[in-house]
Amino acid sequence: MVNRPASAVEWARSFVAPALKEGSVAVDATAGKGNDTLFLAESVGSTGKVFAFDIQEQALQKTREKLHLAGVADRVVLLMENHRQMKNFISLPLDAVMFNLGYLPGSDRSVVTEPANTVEAMVSALEMLSAGGRMSVVVYTGHPGAAAEARSVAVLAATLDSSFTVLKTTFWNGPLHSPKIYFFARAGEAFENLPAEKNS
Numbered sequence: 281m282v283n284r285p286a287s288a289v290e291w292a293r294s295f296v297a298p299a300l301k302e303g304s305v306a307v308d309a310t311a312g313k314g315n316d317t318l319f320l321a322e323s324v325g326s327t328g329k330v331f332a333f334d335i336q337e338q339a340l341q342k343t344r345e346k347l348h349l350a351g352v353a354d355r356v357v358l359l360m361e362n363h364r365q366m367k368n369f370i371s372l373p374l375d376a377v378m379f380n381l382g383y384l385p386g387s388d389r390s391v392v393t394e395p396a397n398t399v400e401a402m403v404s405a406l407e408m409l410s411a412g413g414r415m416s417v418v419v420y421t422g423h424p425g426a427a428a429e430a431r432s433v434a435v436l437a438a439t440l441d442s443s444f445t446v447l448k449t450t451f452w453n454g455p456l457h458s459p460k461i462y463f464f465a466r467a468g469e470a471f472e473n474l475p476a477e478k479n480s
């Protein structure tokens with residue numbers, strides 16, 4: 281039981297969770313300290329696969345350690361690559377994708393996600409998202425360059441066709457630079473099989 285308000289990444293995880301099952305394929309586009317990678321690895325089960333990207337070796341090393349400790353390293357492919365290259369490494373339909381933008385906490389803040397990379401990676405991920413698949417993007421707004429990245433994400437999100445549902449939220453009563461969270465859901469079985477629709 282978490283005795284505090286859920287954080288942005290926890291809301292993101294709770295959104296993608298229903299799209300994940302044993303055998304699912306998922307992507308962590310920004311591995312960082314590996315928290316989302318671990319969540320995805322535990323959610324896809326022993327027959328699933330997770331691809332995790334980061335451009336910093338220290339991030340991948342932290343992620344690797346976390347996965348080994350949890351005994352789930354064998355279901356994760358760690359890639360020291362720019363996430364804009366995603367399509368060169370993955371061709372499978374994706375059940376869930378997570379982006380947690382910005383910089384690696386406690387490290388060099390000059391290594392940060394950038395709008396052009398982020399948008400190209402998001403487009404690739406959305407194209408590969410399976411029917412009923414879900415994607416979360418946590419956008420931070422306080423660091424240099426953050427505003428431009430937030431605008432790019434907002435423009436992309438607003439221009440997607442109606443095969444996607446896009447929701448955006450923030451901590452309305454939180455500090456000025458609270459993160460924003462985008463939730464993307466691709467229409468598909470997950471919606472068609474809603475109990476209410478079955479019974480109507």
Ligand SMILES: C[S@@+](CC[C@H](N)C(=O)[O-])C[C@H]1O[C@@H](n2cnc3c(N)ncnc32)[C@H](O)[C@@H]1O
Pocket residue numbers: 309310311312313314315316317333334335336339361362363364380381382383384385391392393394397
């Ligand atoms: C906020 S951190 C991610 C935190 C992570 N989700 C976690 O659970 O700890 C953002 C990460 O994105 C990485 N990053 C920045 N640009 C990237 C890019 N073009 N491709 C892949 N990763 C990138 C950074 O190195 C950093 O580790």
